Amino acid sequence: MFRSDELESLVVGAPTLDFHALQANCSYEDGLCVDDPLATWFWAVVHDDLCESRRRRLLCFCTVRLF
Numbered sequence: 001m002f003r004s005d006e007l008e009s010l011v012v013g014a015p016t017l018d019f020h021a022l023q024a025n026c027s028y029e030d031g032l033c034v035d036d037p038l039a040t041w042f043w044a045v046v047h048d049d050l051c052e053s054r055r056r057r058l059l060c061f062c063t064v065r066l067f
Helices: 004-012 019-024 037-048 052-063
Strands: none
16 A cells, blocks of 8 residues: 555656766666766756756656656
């Protein structure tokens, strides 16, 4: 059985997304690594330049999932 807050999270999703956790658990392929300038630039843009709604849209694009 779920508590009301757990059920809401499952149905609606989390109110905020933890992109620091996503970055920490990200895996890289094709020669790209965590210290690569491209990866560093990407995460800087995500954390510093994108608002929450843009981050959600980025996640949707990357996962091919509609919110």
